[in-house]
Amino acid sequence: MTFILAKALGAVDWFNGMPLARQPQNRYYIHSHHIFPQSLLYSELYDPNNHLDRKKVNEIANRAFLTAATNQALSNRRPEEYLHEVEERFPGALDKQFIPKNPDLWRVSAYEDFLEARRALIASKLNDFLNSLLVEREETQRRPVSELIAMGESSFIEFKSTLQWDLRQRKKNPALRHSVLKTIAAFLNTEGGTLIIGVEDDGHVLGMEHDLALVHNSPDRFEQLLANLITEAIGPQYNHLIRGHFESVNGEQVYVIEVEKAPEAVFLKGPQGKEFYVRVRTSSRALDPEQTVEYIQMNWG
Incomplete structure (x- = not known):
């Protein structure tokens, strides 16, 4: 820590x-x-x-x-x-x-x-x-999504362009899912936060067109896919701390994920094994084993 x-x-x-x-x-x-x-x-x-x-x-x-x-x-x-x-x-x-x-x-x-x-x-x-983070978190929780986007990324706000559509290669890329999952894990391990899918880093609203097309334009299938990914990579015991919904911003749909702080350390199942992420300002950082032990001791005893 x-x-x-x-x-x-x-x-x-x-x-x-x-x-x-x-x-x-x-x-x-x-x-x-x-x-x-x-x-x-x-x-x-x-x-x-x-x-x-x-x-x-x-x-x-x-x-x-x-x-x-x-x-x-x-x-x-x-x-x-x-x-x-x-x-x-x-x-x-x-x-x-x-x-x-x-x-x-x-x-x-x-x-x-x-x-x-x-x-x-x-x-x-x-x-x-930590007190400054709590004040910032309270501020973000009271604002509509359009205002959160206007505020830009922070300790408690993260934007992702897509869940699994590769904008450069213009095709499905399942590897991109990990970026969304590590942000959720980092929020769980810090003070919670809001992840908005369908928005670029600079706040430009892209919408969910490509991600929805990959699930036959079904919002329900998208939510089920995301729920399955979270369950498999993070664990079903944390589902009650993660809530998602679609919302319209500037005529485009985005997907908003609200994450609460977990009562215990949360590990993400990554390509190389278990990973531990925390939120540091505008990014989600992986900690090495020594840092992870120290962070857990400081936050959960």
Whole structure:
């Protein structure tokens, strides 16, 4: 969850200054960096053979998210040496990763005080972020579909041009269904949301002509197809949290899917196995196993 929160708040890499959300792949993929290096803590404070000591060294409050290159460059440097350099080069970078600004806390001798201060910052930022999402969600729930489209995509609003009609190839493409399903799963795992099929990313209303043609122009068959896909890929136990209906906008039909937050973690059956998605601003992001465990612990205990 801290990684998602950091990206949502615009966290940047501490070497190249690029937002984490826009980092390239390969050697620049994101690492979980120990702010206080493990070797430093084990040599001066803790016993590497003690289970409780290892938990303190590796806890979330001692992690920041950086590219692999930056993580390697910082290596075993003391935070009291490099954190002020980061803030000088990229003002606000420490705030965006919830780093206490008091330099006295950057000393190894103050490590546990640093952890306590950073835990408080993470909790405060997380509460503010979740509260902002709830306010935004309440706003979207009260608006008609035409206004939601005019508002554009957000944490709670997503547009999909089609369910399974490939606009480029001009033919049916079942692989496109996964994009709709992962958005539904992400809404279930975050704070809910509204998915509108038949609308392009820029808000242009395409309508449902092509998708309906694939089911013999039967709205009932379309809804049954979608219900079957959700049941197979997400699970029938979540059907009561997902409601859909057709609606006319500017003379075109669109399909509106309202999703509520699930009371537990929801996994999507994907091409490579189970996948876990969450909503981060205007996109649905897959989390890796470590991030998934952290997110579940933070949200459902």
